[in-house]
Structures are given as C-alpha cells and as structure tokens.
Amino acid sequence: MLETPIRDRRAERREATRAEILEAAWELARAEGLAALSLRDLARKVGMKAPSLYSYFDSKNAIYDAMYAQGSRQYLERDAGLGLTGEPLNDLKAAMHFFVGFCTEDPVRYQLLFQRTIPGFEPSAESFALSVEGLEAVQKRLAGMGLTDPRALDLLTAVGTGLTDQQISNDPGGDRWARLIDDAMEMFYNHVSNRKGGGAGNDGHAR
Amino acid sequence: MLETPIRDRRAERREATRAEILEAAWELARAEGLAALSLRDLARKVGMKAPSLYSYFDSKNAIYDAMYAQGSRQYLERDAGLGLTGEPLNDLKAAMHFFVGFCTEDPVRYQLLFQRTIPGFEPSAESFALSVEGLEAVQKRLAGMGLTDPRALDLLTAVGTGLTDQQISNDPGGDRWARLIDDAMEMFYNHVSNRKGGGAGNDGHAR
Incomplete structure (x- = not known):
C-alpha cells in the first residue's frame, strides 16, 4: 500500500505562529532595544498569554x-x-x-x-x-x-x-x-x- | 564682612547618592544589557522606592x-x-x-x-x-x-x-x-x- 502524502496542517499552523511571534519580536526589539525584549509585551503583541509562548519557544x-x-x-x-x-x-x-x-x-x-x-x-x-x-x-x-x-x-x-x-x-x-x-x-x-x-x-x- | 565658605553638606550627600545610583546603573547594564536597564531594579539595588529615584534623576x-x-x-x-x-x-x-x-x-x-x-x-x-x-x-x-x-x-x-x-x-x-x-x-x-x-x-x- 502506498503512503498518501498529506499536509500536516497542525505543523503548518504551528510554523506560521512561530513566524508571527518572531516577526513581533523583531518589531519589539527595534522599538525597545534588543536586550530589552519582554516576553510579556511579546505575548500581548501576538494576542497570547505569556505561558502560551512557551509552547512555541522554550525560553527568551x-x-x-x-x-x-x-x-x-x-x-x-x-x-x-x-x-x-x-x-x-x-x-x-x-x-x-x-x-x-x-x-x-x-x-x-x-x-x-x-x-x-x-x-x-x-x-x-x-x-x-x-x-x-x-x-x-x-x-x-x-x-x-x-x-x-x-x-x-x-x-x-x-x-x-x-x-x-x-x-x-x-x-x-x-x-x-x-x-x-x-x-x-x-x-x-x-x-x-x-x-x-x-x-x-x-x-x-x-x- | 567676609563670606565664610561653608561646606554644603546637603549638596555633598546628594552628589554622593547620585554617584551611587550611577554605579548601580552601570552594574545593572552590564548584567542585563544597556537598553534593558529597569528603574525598579535600580531602585531596589540602591535601597530606594522607584519614585525616590526621580528626586535624583528626572527620567531613565x-x-x-x-x-x-x-x-x-x-x-x-x-x-x-x-x-x-x-x-x-x-x-x-x-x-x-x-x-x-x-x-x-x-x-x-x-x-x-x-x-x-x-x-x-x-x-x-x-x-x-x-x-x-x-x-x-x-x-x-x-x-x-x-x-x-x-x-x-x-x-x-x-x-x-x-x-x-x-x-x-x-x-x-x-x-x-x-x-x-x-x-x-x-x-x-x-x-x-x-x-x-x-x-x-x-x-x-x-x-
């Protein structure tokens, strides 16, 4: 039996969210300074609570x-x-x-x-x-x-x-x-x- | 009448406190990053409440x-x-x-x-x-x-x-x-x- 290649929509969504978080992180770093990146501000910017960020990135x-x-x-x-x-x-x-x-x-x-x-x-x-x-x-x-x-x-x-x-x-x-x-x-x-x-x-x- | 040069002890104390705040600010900047300097951490480090800092410096x-x-x-x-x-x-x-x-x-x-x-x-x-x-x-x-x-x-x-x-x-x-x-x-x-x-x-x- 042939394997059917199916799109992994869940992984795609996850990758898109990670990309969105990174884009928001660049914007914050430009506004506040690279070392001043705040996870709380970052979560707010992408419409998450801070702990949810940790399902996408382990740490700052x-x-x-x-x-x-x-x-x-x-x-x-x-x-x-x-x-x-x-x-x-x-x-x-x-x-x-x-x-x-x-x-x-x-x-x-x-x-x-x-x-x-x-x-x-x-x-x-x-x-x-x-x-x-x-x-x-x-x-x-x-x-x-x-x-x-x-x-x-x-x-x-x-x-x-x-x-x-x-x-x-x-x-x-x-x-x-x-x-x-x-x-x-x-x-x-x-x-x-x-x-x-x-x-x-x-x-x-x-x- | 000659002016008597007296030391302005109040101004001296103020200058000493400003110097102490600056020293603490350098230490925090070295530890956390220059742009990440936090006034709350700075106040804590010199044993003040944050609003008291403002009697020494107007702003970050x-x-x-x-x-x-x-x-x-x-x-x-x-x-x-x-x-x-x-x-x-x-x-x-x-x-x-x-x-x-x-x-x-x-x-x-x-x-x-x-x-x-x-x-x-x-x-x-x-x-x-x-x-x-x-x-x-x-x-x-x-x-x-x-x-x-x-x-x-x-x-x-x-x-x-x-x-x-x-x-x-x-x-x-x-x-x-x-x-x-x-x-x-x-x-x-x-x-x-x-x-x-x-x-x-x-x-x-x-x-």
Missing part, C-alpha cells in the same frame, strides 16, 4: 536564537546572489557594499548577528554554524585572491564592521561612512596584496 | 545621559594623558592602543558612548559636547600629521571602531583583533599619507 534565548538563525539565513541567501567578476578589487568593493548595506538596513539584526548586545546570549551550535558559513564564504573569496593569511580576513572584517558601525551610530540613514567603502577597500587591498599571503610580519618591522 | 534617559557624560569624561582624562612622541605612525599606534583598550575594558561603556544601543536615547547637548571634544582631539592630532581631509578622520574612526567591535564581539577577553592594531595603523597611514590632505579623490579613480 530560544527566541533570540531563532531570530539569529533567521537573520543568518537572510545574509547567506543575499550573499550567494552577489554577482562577482573575478577582479579582486572590484569584488572586494561589491562584497563590502553588500555587507554594509545589509547591516545598515536593519541595525537590530546587525546587533544580533554581529555584536554581543544581549548579556548571556550565545547562539546554539546549529545557528552559529550558519554564521560560520558566512565567514567561510568571505575567507574562500580572499583565498581566491591569494590572500590566505587569517590576519587579512580579520583585518577585513574589522574594516567592514567599523564602516557599518560608524554609519549606524553616527550618521543613521545617511552615507557618510558608506561612501568610504571603495576607498577603504583600495586601502585594504593595496596593503594586504603587497605581502606574502596577505598577512602581517613581512613588512620589515620587528614584532 | 537622564540616567543614561549622566552615564554618558561620566564615560566621556573618563575618556577625555585618559586621552589627555597619552604620552605622544610627535612621530606620526608611532602616535597613531599609541592612540589606537589606548582607544581599543579603553573600549574593550568596559564593553557597556563602549556601547553607550560609541553606538546606538538604546532606542530613542540621544545625549544632551552638554554631554554630547564632551564626545565632540574627544573627536576634535583626534582630528587635531591628524592635522598635526598633515592629514586634514575629513575622510581620513572618518576612515580612522571606522578602523578603530571595527577593531574594537570585532574584539568585543568575537574574541571577548582575548587579543585576536587588538594585536592587529599596529598593522592596521600602518595600513591607514600609508594609505592616507600618500594623498594630498590624507583624503580620497586623488587616487586616479573617477568618482
């Missing part, structure tokens, strides 16, 4: 974790769609425009994915793996340019995070730091491509 | 503002004590070691002074002036090196904030990004000192 950290995974997946999807040319400096610029754009379009998502804003919150191994995947994509891209020293990767993430952070913190909605992206990538690429492996230790300075 | 934002001013003064005092040599690259490195050290030693103070972590909070004009003073000191230092283009300043603050941010977020308590400071300052200085005014627009690229 489980909600943050699901938000983290969701944001990381959005990042990976968009990153995979980057049309790169193979010309290193152009690709660095394009990838950095994407990164800063992704982060500044939703500062709370940026805080959750790239900063430690919530005391005591660490993503689960499963969610963190998505973030590692994003970093590995950058690493692979650098390696394709001959930049294999891990310090080149760290320097690049510092420059990217710094441009993002200053843009969000000191010129929200503007482009004062975003318009430095091309210049910053020229600075980075000239610096690291002049050195073996793109790392430090080969510039004549004793360390 | 007034507490954040006093914390902001306190942190900014700590920054200015420490920055003024930097022994610089007049040798540009050495001074850039020394100043950046100070900046990253100051920020990473207290990530919550860093969040308050340099990021937008609390929705709706803006420092008062008086407190913000302290922050502007700090930035102007950096600007003056760069000008002394012949780097007067405002984009050089913005690039430097991006690199500094990025190193700090990555250190705090991805290697708390370690030195993975802190040990890139000298390298990053060499990258920055080589880049900007090769250009008139230390800014962009002079590198042969059309913009």
Whole structure:
C-alpha cells in the first residue's frame, strides 16, 4: 500500500505562529532595544498569554536564537546572489557594499548577528554554524585572491564592521561612512596584496 | 564682612547618592544589557522606592545621559594623558592602543558612548559636547600629521571602531583583533599619507 502524502496542517499552523511571534519580536526589539525584549509585551503583541509562548519557544534565548538563525539565513541567501567578476578589487568593493548595506538596513539584526548586545546570549551550535558559513564564504573569496593569511580576513572584517558601525551610530540613514567603502577597500587591498599571503610580519618591522 | 565658605553638606550627600545610583546603573547594564536597564531594579539595588529615584534623576534617559557624560569624561582624562612622541605612525599606534583598550575594558561603556544601543536615547547637548571634544582631539592630532581631509578622520574612526567591535564581539577577553592594531595603523597611514590632505579623490579613480 502506498503512503498518501498529506499536509500536516497542525505543523503548518504551528510554523506560521512561530513566524508571527518572531516577526513581533523583531518589531519589539527595534522599538525597545534588543536586550530589552519582554516576553510579556511579546505575548500581548501576538494576542497570547505569556505561558502560551512557551509552547512555541522554550525560553527568551530560544527566541533570540531563532531570530539569529533567521537573520543568518537572510545574509547567506543575499550573499550567494552577489554577482562577482573575478577582479579582486572590484569584488572586494561589491562584497563590502553588500555587507554594509545589509547591516545598515536593519541595525537590530546587525546587533544580533554581529555584536554581543544581549548579556548571556550565545547562539546554539546549529545557528552559529550558519554564521560560520558566512565567514567561510568571505575567507574562500580572499583565498581566491591569494590572500590566505587569517590576519587579512580579520583585518577585513574589522574594516567592514567599523564602516557599518560608524554609519549606524553616527550618521543613521545617511552615507557618510558608506561612501568610504571603495576607498577603504583600495586601502585594504593595496596593503594586504603587497605581502606574502596577505598577512602581517613581512613588512620589515620587528614584532 | 567676609563670606565664610561653608561646606554644603546637603549638596555633598546628594552628589554622593547620585554617584551611587550611577554605579548601580552601570552594574545593572552590564548584567542585563544597556537598553534593558529597569528603574525598579535600580531602585531596589540602591535601597530606594522607584519614585525616590526621580528626586535624583528626572527620567531613565537622564540616567543614561549622566552615564554618558561620566564615560566621556573618563575618556577625555585618559586621552589627555597619552604620552605622544610627535612621530606620526608611532602616535597613531599609541592612540589606537589606548582607544581599543579603553573600549574593550568596559564593553557597556563602549556601547553607550560609541553606538546606538538604546532606542530613542540621544545625549544632551552638554554631554554630547564632551564626545565632540574627544573627536576634535583626534582630528587635531591628524592635522598635526598633515592629514586634514575629513575622510581620513572618518576612515580612522571606522578602523578603530571595527577593531574594537570585532574584539568585543568575537574574541571577548582575548587579543585576536587588538594585536592587529599596529598593522592596521600602518595600513591607514600609508594609505592616507600618500594623498594630498590624507583624503580620497586623488587616487586616479573617477568618482
């Protein structure tokens, strides 16, 4: 006898409710601050009593974790769609425009994915793996340019995070730091491509 | 008749209580998150009922503002004590070691002074002036090196904030990004000192 594939309407409803709770959590985090998310306010926003939330998420950290995974997946999807040319400096610029754009379009998502804003919150191994995947994509891209020293990767993430952070913190909605992206990538690429492996230790300075 | 200078014991007590409230607010912010500061918890921590707090601070934002001013003064005092040599690259490195050290030693103070972590909070004009003073000191230092283009300043603050941010977020308590400071300052200085005014627009690229 053949199995009849039937829709699991109960699971579908459950998934839809979880998605609705997450959407409400993002809205509250944007309004009140990421670390200030209140389960009582969240329950009220989705028309539940607070204990009912626990049938969808075990804890507040489980909600943050699901938000983290969701944001990381959005990042990976968009990153995979980057049309790169193979010309290193152009690709660095394009990838950095994407990164800063992704982060500044939703500062709370940026805080959750790239900063430690919530005391005591660490993503689960499963969610963190998505973030590692994003970093590995950058690493692979650098390696394709001959930049294999891990310090080149760290320097690049510092420059990217710094441009993002200053843009969000000191010129929200503007482009004062975003318009430095091309210049910053020229600075980075000239610096690291002049050195073996793109790392430090080969510039004549004793360390 | 000479005025007799007498101590205003009442004002001294008031100032001491305000300082105690601020200290408790920092501790709570470190434990719960900066945006999650609760006036009820704060009152409990200093042994008051919540309404009594209002005789010391008008609002939660007034507490954040006093914390902001306190942190900014700590920054200015420490920055003024930097022994610089007049040798540009050495001074850039020394100043950046100070900046990253100051920020990473207290990530919550860093969040308050340099990021937008609390929705709706803006420092008062008086407190913000302290922050502007700090930035102007950096600007003056760069000008002394012949780097007067405002984009050089913005690039430097991006690199500094990025190193700090990555250190705090991805290697708390370690030195993975802190040990890139000298390298990053060499990258920055080589880049900007090769250009008139230390800014962009002079590198042969059309913009």
